[in-house]
Every structure is written in structure tokens, then in C-alpha cells.
Amino acid sequence: MTAPRTVAVSGAAGASDLFQLLRDGRPRTRAELAALTGLARSTVGLRVDALRELGLVEPVGESISSGGRPPSQFALAPSARLVLAADLGASHATVVVSDLTGTILARSQERRPIAEGPEPVLEAVVTSSTQLLKGLDRDLDDVLAIGIGLPGPVEHDTGRAINPPIMPGWDGFDVPEWIDRHLGIPALVDNDVNIMAMGEHRLAFRDVEHLLFVKVATGVGSGIISGGVLQRGAQGSAGDIGHVRLPRGAGVVCTCGNTGCLEAMASGPAIARQLREAGVEVETGQQVVDLVRAGDVDAIRAVRQAGRDIGEVLTVCVSLLNPSVIVLGGSMAQVGEHLLAGVREVVYTGSLPLATEHLSIVQSVAAQDAAVIGASVLAIDSALSPAGIDALLAG
Numbered sequence: 001m002t003a004p005r006t007v008a009v010s011g012a013a014g015a016s017d018l019f020q021l022l023r024d025g026r027p028r029t030r031a032e033l034a035a036l037t038g039l040a041r042s043t044v045g046l047r048v049d050a051l052r053e054l055g056l057v058e059p060v061g062e063s064i065s066s067g068g069r070p071p072s073q074f075a076l077a078p079s080a081r082l083v084l085a086a087d088l089g090a091s092h093a094t095v096v097v098s099d100l101t102g103t104i105l106a107r108s109q110e111r112r113p114i115a116e117g118p119e120p121v122l123e124a125v126v127t128s129s130t131q132l133l134k135g136l137d138r139d140l141d142d143v144l145a146i147g148i149g150l151p152g153p154v155e156h157d158t159g160r161a162i163n164p165p166i167m168p169g170w171d172g173f174d175v176p177e178w179i180d181r182h183l184g185i186p187a188l189v190d191n192d193v194n195i196m197a198m199g200e201h202r203l204a205f206r207d208v209e210h211l212l213f214v215k216v217a218t219g220v221g222s223g224i225i226s227g228g229v230l231q232r233g234a235q236g237s238a239g240d241i242g243h244v245r246l247p248r249g250a251g252v253v254c255t256c257g258n259t260g261c262l263e264a265m266a267s268g269p270a271i272a273r274q275l276r277e278a279g280v281e282v283e284t285g286q287q288v289v290d291l292v293r294a295g296d297v298d299a300i301r302a303v304r305q306a307g308r309d310i311g312e313v314l315t316v317c318v319s320l321l322n323p324s325v326i327v328l329g330g331s332m333a334q335v336g337e338h339l340l341a342g343v344r345e346v347v348y349t350g351s352l353p354l355a356t357e358h359l360s361i362v363q364s365v366a367a368q369d370a371a372v373i374g375a376s377v378l379a380i381d382s383a384l385s386p387a388g389i390d391a392l393l394a395g
Contacts (some may be wrong), residue, residue, distance in 0.1 A: 011185025014039075014047055015046075015047035015048075015050040015051055016046065016386040016389035016390045016393065017037075017386055018033065018037065018047045018048070019051055019056060019057070019322075019384070019389050020050070020253060020292045020386065021033065021036060022057055022074065022076050023384060024076075025075055025076045025078070025101065026075060027060045027073035027074065027075040028073060028074060028075070029071040029072065029073050030044050030045055030048060030071065030074075031071060031117075033074075035295075043057055048074055050393060051074075053394065054080075055074065055077060055080035055081060056077055056080055056081065056324045056384075056389075056392075057076065057077060058074065058075065058077040058080070060073050060074065060075045060134070067253065068096060076100060076101075077100075078099045078100045078101045078103070079099045080100070080368065081099075081100055081142055081143070081144050082097055082098065082099060082100075082133075082138060082142045082143050082144070083097075083098050083100070083144055083145055083146065083376055083379035083380055084096070084098075084099075084147070084185075084379070085098060085146065085147045085148075085374075085376040086129075086149070086372075086375060087149050087371035087372045087375060088112075088114055088121060088125075088148065088150055088151065089114065089217075090113070090114055090115075090151050090166055090217075090218045090370075091111060091112070091113050091114070091218075092109065092110070092111055093109070093110055093112035093121060093124055093125060093128070093134075093177055094107065094109045094371070095108045095109075095125055095128040095129055095132065095372075096132075096372045096376065097129075097132045097136060098372075098373075098376040100382075100384065102352040102373055102376045102377055104369070104372065104373075104376075105136060106132040106135055107132075108128040110128070110130055111126065112124050114151055114166065114170070115166065115167065115168055116152075117169035118169055118170050118178070119178070122175070122178055122182070123182075125148075125235055125369075126182050127365070129146070134302070140183060140184060140185065143183075143188045143194045144185065144186075144379065144380075144383035144384075144388070145185055145187070145188060145379040145382055145388075146181075146183065146185055146186070146188070146189070146375075146379055147187075147188045147190075147195065147375030147376055147378035147379035148189045149190060149192040149195040149196070149330075149371050149374065149375050150164070150170070150173060150189060150190075150191060150192060151164070151166060151167065151191075151192050151219070152165065152167045152170065152191070153191060153235075153236060153237055153267070154191045154194075156189070156232055156236050158174070159174070159187060159188075159189035160173060160174060160175065160233075161175075165255050165256055166218075166219075166255065176188075176189060176347050177298055186383070188375075188379055188382050190232075190375075191223075191236065192215070192371055193215045194223045194239070195223075195370075195375045195377075195378055196213055196215055196230065196329055196330075196364075196366075196374055197212075197213035197222075197223025197224065197230060197327075197374065198223070198225075198230055198374035198377045198378060199369065199375075199376075199377060200213050200327050200329065200364055200365065200366045200370050200373075200374070200375030201213075201225050202305075202373060202374070202377050203365060203366045203369075203373055204365035204366060205327075206223070208324055208325050209226075209228050210225065210321065210322060210323045210324050210325075210329070211224075211323055211324070211326075211327065212224055212239075212317060212325070212326045213225070213329060213362075214241070214314070214326060214327065214329070214330075215329050215330035215371075216232075216266065216267065216306075216328060216331075216333060216339065217267065217268055217285065217330035217331040217332055218240050218269060218285065218331075219255075219263050219267055220241065220242035220262050220263045220266055220267050220310065221239060221241060222240075224238055224239045224321065225323075241262060241314075242261060242262050242267070243256050243258065243261045243262070244261065244313045245258070245259075245260040245261060246261075246309055246313070248260075248309065249261065249262075249264055249265045262313050265306070265309050266306035266310050267285070267332070268285020268288060269285060270306070271285065271288050271303060271306050272284055272287065272288050273297060274328065275288065275299060275302050278302075280296075280299070282299075285331055285332055286331065288302070289331070289335050292335045292336075292338055293334075293383075300338050301339045303332075303339050303342070304338055304341060304342040305342060306332075306338065306339065306342065307338070307339040307341060307342020307344075307345070308343070308346050309342075310339075310343050311342060311343040311344070311345060311350070312346055312350070314343060314347050315350040315351050318347060318351045318355050318359065319351060319352065321356060322359055324359060324360065325359070325360050325361075326347070326359065326362070327363070327364050327365075328340060328341075328361070328362070328364060329363075329364030329366070329370050330364075333364055333367075337364065340362070340363060343361055344361050347359075348361075360369050
């Protein structure tokens with residue numbers, strides 16, 4: 001049985017603002033809501049009823065009575081509606097269904113190169129989404145939005161990839177419009193590192209105001225949380241540290257066409273290339289991870305040096321942004337302390353003591369789920385914003 005996608009409710013004006021108080025999941029009575037908002041209890045009652053008709057709020061028991069019938073409490077109904085999330089990497093596509101708290105309910109993952117182009121990749125997302133919903137006995141009428149992460153620069157306001165170096169055919173492609181035609185739901189699109197930063201922040205560092213998430217995988221990039229808010233920059237390219245030049249990389253060509261970029265020296269493919277040049281038989285970043293886990297000394301040294309290279313760029317970031325936490329994620333973070341040790345070695349010795357006094361440099365807690373959690377957060381925060389709730393109420 002599916003909930004209606006939208007309803008028009010008499011007297012619902014202002015319900016979207018009231019809903020923001022209930023998003024935290026804490027049960028509250030009408031009297032408590034009236035005290036918090038300064039509204040009359042009758043007005044609160046109308047707005048609660050409107051949210052209940054949308055299925056977003058539900059009664060969750062009764063509070064202690066001071067005499068007479070105990071008053072009912074209301075809170076967010078986390079499973080009443082759903083969101084979809086897609087993490088599209090260089091070579092994989094992960095799709096999940098989440099409830100309104102971001103809890104993952106179902107997952108699909110397949111090998112799907114982003115270089116296949118936008119329509120084949122997005123068609124795979126649509127197929128996976130409908131199959132996952134069917135498995136949960138739900139359908140698109142229950143879905144409020146989808147969040148999508150792309151492995152390249154994204155103009156956040158339009159959801160279009162802009163000159164992505166590893167995404168042939170995606171430049172300027174209107175992802176939200178395509179999704180709307182095929183799924184009939186809003187699509188929120190961002191760079192994959194940004195959504196990983198959002199996912200890590202929401203899952204493990206919710207109370208941290210200043211966080212830098214660094215993804216080390218096929219490429220190298222970062223997502224910036226400052227003042228508790230993701231910072232995208234003027235053109236959406238904030239945090240693109242992978243194309244900062246390193247003196248040690250002089251003459252080494254990067255996929256962007258420049259030479260000496262951090263990505264050309266410290267990404268998974270770059271470490272594998274350096275090991276091959278030293279006579280080690282290795283082709284991929286994952287094989288580098290496997291060698292490190294097996295205790296291969298050459299691989300450990302190469303990873304430690306990559307950490308130092310990343311640390312050299314992060315030392316500048318620490319001076320500019322003064323984060324309290326730096327999180328290392330992405331597939332190469334699976335090497336664990338060896339990469340972290342190289343980063344810490346340079347950052348802690350090269351930055352001012354004031355900036356590093358309380359700085360933690362840690363491995364990702366969300367790990368492989370950082371991106372899909374972040375994409376879910378992107379969709380949830382848009383759908384449950386005052387504007388999103390108003391749109392549902394307006395029908």
C-alpha cells in the first residue's frame with residue numbers, strides 16, 4: 001500500500017516550518033510544539049494533521065499525563081517515504097534505497113564504467129532502482145527524490161557535469177531532466193567527493209563544524225565542510241586538490257593534461273605505475289592494496305610516500321581552512337595506517353602548532369558507504385526542506 005505523493009490540505013500553511021522541528025525524530029506533543037513555536041494549539045493541530053496526511057508524521061505513543069487522558073506525541077515517520085541514492089564511480093554504479101533518516105534499506109552494486117556515457121549508465125540506475133523498490137514491496141509513488149554522485153566536476157545548481165576528464169559524453173548532460181522523464185522524481189546531483197564528505201559528516205562527525213574529507217582512489221579530491229555546511233565554491237570546484245602541482249612530480253603527465261599533479265603521484269593508478277617502474281608486477285590500485293596487506297615492503301614504501309605527497313598539499317589546506325578533522329577515504333584508504341602515517345608525518349610537522357593542536361587525521365568510518373549515505377542526505381535535505389514540504393502540501 002503506497003502513500004499518496006502529494007496532498008492538498010486545508011489549513012496547512014506553515015506546516016513545513018513545523019515539520020523542521022520534528023525532523024530530528026524526537027517525539028513531541030501538540031502542547032510542546034505550541035510552546036516551541038508560540039502558535040496556538042489549534043493551529044499546531046491543523047499543521048500536524050496536514051503532515052500526518054502526507055504520511056511524514058505519525059503518533060508514537062503518549063506522554064505522561066498530569067491528569068486526564070495522556071496527550072499524544074508525534075514524530076517523523078522514517079519509513080513513510082523513501083529516497084534513492086546512486087554512487088557512480090569510474091568503474092562502478094551503486095544504487096540504494098534509504099528511509100528518511102538515511103538508513104539503507106536495499107542495495108545494488110554492479111561494474112558499470114562511467115565512460116559508457118550518460119544514457120546507458122542512468123538506464124542502469126533506473127533499472128536497479130525499480131528492482132530494489134519492488135523487492136521492498138514499494139514503488140516510485142513512495143520516493144521523494146534521488147541523490148546522485150558523479151566522478152567529476154558538477155555545476156550543482158543545474159546538475160550538469162562540466163568538462164569531466166574521465167566521463168566522455170557527460171559534459172553538459174542534463175541529468176535532472178533525464179531522471180525526471182524516466183522516474184518522475186527530482187534528482188540532486190553533485191561531485192562524488194562532496195557527497196562522500198556529506199555522508200561521513202552525517203554518519204560519524206555530525207557535531208564537527210570543520211572537516212576535510214580526502215578521497216584517494218582512481219583520482220584524488222576533497223570535500224570541505226566549514227561551519228557545518230558543505231562548501232562548493234563559485235563554480236563547484238572547491239576542494240579539487242588532485243590537480244595541485246608537486247615539485248616531486250615535475251614531468252609526470254596527469255589525465256588533466258598538466259604535469260606534476262598530486263593525482264598523477266598519489267592516486268591508486270599512480271602508485272601502481274611507480275611500482276611497475278621499480279620492477280613490481282602490479283596493474284591496479286586494488287592490487288597495490290593487496291600487496292600492502294600482504295606486507296610487501298616496496299608497496300608499503302610507495303603508499304607511505306603517496307601519503308607524504310598528499311600531506312604536502314593538505315598542509316596548505318590546514319593553514320587555509322583550519323579543520324579539526326581530516327578524514328581519508330576512497331579505495332586506497334583500505335591500506336590503513338600506512339597512508340595515514342605518511343599524511344600525518346608531513347601535516348603535523350609542516351603546519352603551525354596552533355592549527356594542529358586539536359587536529360585529528362583519521363580513516364573513514366563510513367568507508368564504501370560514504371558516497372551513498374551522502375547522496376541520500378542530499379536527496380533527504382532537499383525533499384524535507386521547507387520548500388520541499390510546501391511543494392508536497394501544495395499538490
